[in-house]
Amino acid sequence: MDHEYFRSYEMCWGTLGTVRPFSNFHPVNDVEQIQTALNKKDTLTLLRILTNRSNAQRQAIAITYQTSTQKNLVASMKKVLSGDLESLLVELLMPPVQYEAYRLQQAMEGLGTDEETLLEILCTRSGNQLREIAAVYKECYKKDLEKELKAETSGDFAKLVVALLNKENVTGTVQRDLESLSASINTKKADTEPWIDILTSRNSAHLNKVLLELELQSGQEVDQTVQKRFTGDIQLGLSILVQCIENQDRYLAKRLATMKAEIVRRIMVSHCEKDLLCIRAAFIKLTGTSLYTTLQKRFKGDYLQALLGLCRSED
DSSP, X not given: OOHHXXXXXXXXXXXXXXXXXXXXXXXXXHHHHHHHHHHXXXXXXXXXXXXXXXXXXXXXXXXXXXXXXXXXXXXXXXXXXXXXXXXXHHHHTSOHHHHHHHHHHHHHSSSSOXXXXXXXXXXXXXXXXXXXXXXXXXXXXXXXXXXXXXXXXXHHHHHHHHHHHTOOOOOOOHHHXXXXXXXXXXXXXXXXXXXXXXXXXXXXXXXXXXXXXXXXXXXXXXXXXXXXXXXXXXXXXXXXXXXXXHHHHHHHHHHHHTOOHHHHHHHHHHHTTTTHHHHHHHHHHXXXXXXXXXXXXXXXXXXXXXXXXXXXSOO
């Protein structure tokens, strides 16, 4: 086993994932089982293996499959699978940063833009992670991510998403930032500029202090203030950004609670090796029911088994 290879692909965005490296991993054995499963259209074996290996291990499986069969694993799987199960297993085979670039590309493809998916990714990733994603986006799609975001959005919302993509970590003072935010909403027409500037350029600990002081000052939750004082896309953008600053896991749990197949699949693929345990805890606190049980009520068949494989266990 090439340990340098595994270090190069190691997930480094957190350690609270539900999917961990398989301890007795032998890619040749996995590939043999996958070949047999593809021939027999045995989807249960495919999902059992792919949801029980880390992303680095799945990359090794794909390389071993290519070497031994001279075929691309994703292409072979697409001949056998269909629907949501195909999408989930194919997405599991993407390297993590490439997957986030793919999600952004999908959110902007075709008519209309999926603003909430753009915001979900931009608000929950650090500046360094977003720079990696932007570089991979350019490599994969031969387009500049910032230019694409500008083309798909407009006005204050465009300013917000570009500022999120280029997040900074500027030193600020709580009192000065509090005064700027307060002044911006104590006028006839709320000024978005201080909100965009401050909320995209300070670290989360600083911002939580600022938002707590603003809440104490106004007597209402900051998200309620945003809902009352802003409108349209910028209201949505600032609302999601505030929610993610205050409690990112809760925001993602709210997204999962919609139980929309695409949202559930993509959040679980994105976070199963990062922090899905935290999101599971937030989900049960938010809804009163575990994510594992809720998935069983909403989905069925092989797709359900694949989702449960990523969720891993009952809470």
